[in-house]
Amino acid sequence: MTILETATPHIDLGRVRQAVEDTLECFLAGKAEGEDGARIAAPLRVLRDFLGGGGKRVRPLYCCLGWFAVAGRPPTTEVLRAAAGLELFHTFALIHDDVIDGSDSRHARPTAHRAFEQDGPGPRARWFGESAAILLGDLCEVWSAELLGGLSGPSPASARAVLDRMRGELVIGQFLDLRAFGTDFGNVEDALAVIHYKTTKYTVERPLQIGAAMAGASSSVLGVCAAYARPMGEAFQMCDDLEDVLPDPARGDATGNDLREGKHTVVLALALRDAGAAESARLRELVGDPDLDADGLAEAQALIAATGAPRTVRRMVVERRRQALDVLAAAPFGPAARQALARLTDLALPGVDRWEEAEG
Known part of the structure; x- marks a missing residue:
């Protein structure tokens, strides 16, 4: 092959x-x-x-x-x-x-x-x-x-250290996610902290660094990997969270699992921050109800949409995609590697390039 x-x-x-x-x-x-x-x-x-x-x-x-x-x-x-x-x-x-x-x-x-x-x-x-x-x-x-x-290569100890950190970070992220269920959904910073451990580190930064370390990457190159991963990981998770609150005809209605579970997401935190008092109170009644039916789910999704939170999150995703691509453009990698990572960026964020065109 x-x-x-x-x-x-x-x-x-x-x-x-x-x-x-x-x-x-x-x-x-x-x-x-x-x-x-x-x-x-x-x-x-x-x-x-x-x-x-x-x-x-x-x-x-x-x-x-x-x-x-x-x-x-x-x-x-x-x-x-x-x-x-x-x-x-x-x-x-x-x-x-x-x-x-x-x-x-x-x-x-x-x-x-x-x-x-x-x-x-x-x-x-x-x-x-x-x-x-x-x-x-x-x-x-x-x-x-x-x-x-x-794990082998010029610096196996470096790759092993990255792997060990990734294992611990995943568990930390899972615990932060678990602890946030059913609590105050309105804190954007806490939602981003969960993303940092559960997605940025574990999905993008550490896998990228493990491969680079196996090839003998310097600490500065590992730093570039981290600089790309920060905005990319946040964009990746926020895209995933949007799928739960925005029905998409191409894939069928959103499942609403995150809303039923009371998952702490950026889009929900923004919605609760920007909703009026009555709308916020009603949304808090609906979110976190494991028995939420289709009508209740549709109501929660409509309340979230009315705050403009999904549009805000889409803009945040677009901004972070651009930040990640800007890091790649200046990265000390060859053209083929930069192009491949740019393609993987869009594979992981399907359709976001069209969002950027629409924003522009």
Whole structure:
């Protein structure tokens, strides 16, 4: 598989993604064929279905492009294993997150605990499903560590230090997110703090730095990675949060899961800050109600839209995309790496370039 097109300065993100997928599938096939294969058949089935549910594979791509930006050549086997390990680490986090949130589906498929629940013993099916999902998440973390255990290159200690920090930061972000549920939704700064740990660090900065560190990046280059990641991570999460409050005909109505859970988001914080007293009080009654029906959800979405908060967040996303691209334009990377990272920016923020044109 040719990942780098040498005729023109271009690295094919689709082929990089497929190389990561192939690496991950080869690893899982080895587990299925190993001495414990028969005992883990059910967890592997649920895991493969979960992995096949979609996703942009943003974190593995950032890892591979971090390597490419410094090394100037396609990702090696070791880099692809590290990238696959990051995807399994992300899977571990998602499976546990779904249990915490009590989510029924992800990407139009049953969540892991709901899939396990279907095979559970009668009245204890729910307990079995949640317990099995927690164990599957743990297994993904163990396997992630196995794939990431071979971090190599000119500065493996630097890459390992970045990885260790990422693991801790994710848990901090998850705890901040958990603690914010059902509390004061009106603090934008606190919502951005959750994004900093749960998205900026874990989704963009650390994967990019891990790949760069494996290629021997200097501390100044790792700093450039962080400078790009800050606005990019915030934009990525705010885009995701908007999907919950803005129905989109292209994908169907917004699910409203964040509103039912009372998730602390920037768009909700802005709406509560800018709403009138009566509207704010009503929105607080609706948000955080796990039994919120379709009419209640539509009312909450209408109240949020009336404050102008979604428009404000769209402008914030546009501004942060531009900031991230400006960092790339001045980054000490080759043209092919800068172009690839710019393409990944727009892959992670689908349609935002058109928002910018509309704003202009």
